[in-house]
Amino acid sequence: MLVIEKNALSEEIESYVKKYGDDRSSLLMILHEIQKKHRHISEFAQQEVARLLNIHPVEVYSVISFFAFLNSNPKGRNIVRICQTISCDMKGKKAIVQAIERELGIKVGETTKNNKFTAEYANCLGLCDMGPAMAINDRVYTNLTPEEAVELLGKVK
Numbered sequence: 001m002l003v004i005e006k007n008a009l010s011e012e013i014e015s016y017v018k019k020y021g022d023d024r025s026s027l028l029m030i031l032h033e034i035q036k037k038h039r040h041i042s043e044f045a046q047q048e049v050a051r052l053l054n055i056h057p058v059e060v061y062s063v064i065s066f067f068a069f070l071n072s073n074p075k076g077r078n079i080v081r082i083c084q085t086i087s088c089d090m091k092g093k094k095a096i097v098q099a100i101e102r103e104l105g106i107k108v109g110e111t112t113k114n115n116k117f118t119a120e121y122a123n124c125l126g127l128c129d130m131g132p133a134m135a136i137n138d139r140v141y142t143n144l145t146p147e148e149a150v151e152l153l154g155k156v157k
């Protein structure tokens with residue numbers, strides 16, 4: 001990251017700290033703002049947040065790791081989450097995963113070269129009786145067949 005970019009990011013984070021306050025309770029809101037603008041929270045941004053809130057960088061990182069909507073690495077513009085929990089597993093998750101990986105040309109956990117999709121595993125999406133389930137961004141799809149999963153990806157493309 002260039003010095004000029006670092007300065008701009010520092011100023012941006014300072015503006016969030018001004019907006020939300022410089023104590024620990026502001027951490028999540030500040031991270032949310034950074035995520036929204038940059039689609040991830042870089043190591044430098046994490047260090048800046050820690051410095052400005054006077055907390056340890058490990059604390060910042062652990063909050064990012066805990067929440068699925070916060071990422072420390074850049075992700076694709078669309079996030080595909082496949083439920084890996086037991087009900088969906090028993091209802092055919094494996095075939096859905098294979099179809100998605102084949103269609104996107106990546107493994108779960110990876111991002112397509114054009115940055116359009118990141119595929120991830122998720123724990124229960126809350127619709128266990130209608131598995132297998134997957135989410136594309138904020139929308140959850142249930143009772144999926146591999147063909148339907150691929151068709152849904154096609155609609156996003």
Ligand code: FES
Nearest residue numbers: 083088124125128
């Ligand atoms: S187990 Fe898959 S949605 Fe709950």
